[in-house]
Amino acid sequence: MRFTSEASSDGVREQLFALGEIPGVLWTPTGAAGPRPLILMGHGGGQHKKAPGIVARARRFVAECGFAVAAVDVPGHGDRPNDEEYDRIATENRARVDAGEELAPLIAGFQALVARQTVPEWRAVLDAVQDLDHVGAGPVGYWGVSLGCGLGVPFVAAESRVRAAVLGLGGALVSAEAAARITVPVEFLVQWDDERVPRAQSLALFDALASAEKTLHANPGKHGEIPAFELDSTLRFFARHLG
Amino acid sequence: MRFTSEASSDGVREQLFALGEIPGVLWTPTGAAGPRPLILMGHGGGQHKKAPGIVARARRFVAECGFAVAAVDVPGHGDRPNDEEYDRIATENRARVDAGEELAPLIAGFQALVARQTVPEWRAVLDAVQDLDHVGAGPVGYWGVSLGCGLGVPFVAAESRVRAAVLGLGGALVSAEAAARITVPVEFLVQWDDERVPRAQSLALFDALASAEKTLHANPGKHGEIPAFELDSTLRFFARHLG
Numbered sequence: 001m002r003f004t005s006e007a008s009s010d011g012v013r014e015q016l017f018a019l020g021e022i023p024g025v026l027w028t029p030t031g032a033a034g035p036r037p038l039i040l041m042g043h044g045g046g047q048h049k050k051a052p053g054i055v056a057r058a059r060r061f062v063a064e065c066g067f068a069v070a071a072v073d074v075p076g077h078g079d080r081p082n083d084e085e086y087d088r089i090a091t092e093n094r095a096r097v098d099a100g101e102e103l104a105p106l107i108a109g110f111q112a113l114v115a116r117q118t119v120p121e122w123r124a125v126l127d128a129v130q131d132l133d134h135v136g137a138g139p140v141g142y143w144g145v146s147l148g149c150g151l152g153v154p155f156v157a158a159e160s161r162v163r164a165a166v167l168g169l170g171g172a173l174v175s176a177e178a179a180a181r182i183t184v185p186v187e188f189l190v191q192w193d194d195e196r197v198p199r200a201q202s203l204a205l206f207d208a209l210a211s212a213e214k215t216l217h218a219n220p221g222k223h224g225e226i227p228a229f230e231l232d233s234t235l236r237f238f239a240r241h242l243g
Numbered sequence: 244m245r246f247t248s249e250a251s252s253d254g255v256r257e258q259l260f261a262l263g264e265i266p267g268v269l270w271t272p273t274g275a276a277g278p279r280p281l282i283l284m285g286h287g288g289g290q291h292k293k294a295p296g297i298v299a300r301a302r303r304f305v306a307e308c309g310f311a312v313a314a315v316d317v318p319g320h321g322d323r324p325n326d327e328e329y330d331r332i333a334t335e336n337r338a339r340v341d342a343g344e345e346l347a348p349l350i351a352g353f354q355a356l357v358a359r360q361t362v363p364e365w366r367a368v369l370d371a372v373q374d375l376d377h378v379g380a381g382p383v384g385y386w387g388v389s390l391g392c393g394l395g396v397p398f399v400a401a402e403s404r405v406r407a408a409v410l411g412l413g414g415a416l417v418s419a420e421a422a423a424r425i426t427v428p429v430e431f432l433v434q435w436d437d438e439r440v441p442r443a444q445s446l447a448l449f450d451a452l453a454s455a456e457k458t459l460h461a462n463p464g465k466h467g468e469i470p471a472f473e474l475d476s477t478l479r480f481f482a483r484h485l486g
Contacts, residue, residue: 213470218459229483233476240472
């Protein structure tokens, strides 16, 4: 693990790093020492580890809860090179949608493919980040919606260090089987008028989670329009389960 | 409006009252003076104005938010005499369910009938309670699930003083038409394994609400098993919209 830059503002320290070929960012409270809860965040499709929605949430997790937060670029995103195979599939999928095919099953197939790469990558990131003195081996949470849900469900199912997860904007097509292996508390976000994920698919993914404690929060609006007050709820959810 | 008893504990003053034939209870902060937000609470079927679930929530609204809270007995409940017509219909409905009829439409018809009486009753209670110096004409919220939702939806739709409502455990059969006239923020509670309200009916009632801000919170469990953490969310919801 190699740190490439560092900055600090408003009590939050931000360190860019590379773990092999994976570019990442770690946020911790300025001056933090010793173990603390860690939240791994998965960004959305076409976004990256420092997308505004990731940074805004990460800074609040650090500033208000004292947590550590890590995010990495998904293959083909952010500071990573284009992946020829993924690019080819994405181009094919766009053509198939233009030709009238349904979007959701295509997204599902693509995310399942990428998850086979990201699950081991993210586990390696957890290993490396938890080795740092100012992070340590505390409880781990996961936050990810949309692509971050499609990749997050198989990750949370596979990784026993994760004790609680916020997921959503994703459907059962991509990950119902993995969801049935998730038993930790989940807060699951649904946009009631999601133009990308059919409502029934969202409800079916929530239904598939094996967690005894799971809460579905549905709000009006399109895929990208999660209301601001849900972040307050997310903070309390993680504080309750990891704090 | 006639007060019949009064007590105070842990900073919460409890006054029993009668408004004509309607027995009620008013909770306010001990020593309160001047106007404040008021929450009207509607109890569940077979319960009453001082059912444990009502009292526990009311005391927290008062103690943590400084609100006033009022609850009254629904006809045929609590300190009210049996209502012969309602009793007759309830008996008939039990026989129809025993004979294999679906429960939900029978509940819906019954609640629609009772609401024609409770909507004007509750408006009269609001008038009387808001005339008190220690309540005053502040913003009003409504909380009610199950029967409290079936009676609450037409009440919230009719009463413009209500600025925010927590509803749930109710289906579209009883009140979709009234729900389409509700435009204030709503937090809507669904029990995912509700044995009394079909899931599709719950989702359809949420869908029918015309509110620009509405949030559905669904949790695993049966009709009576709303998890405790939802009360924390309810408190924040009312504080945000009435505080």
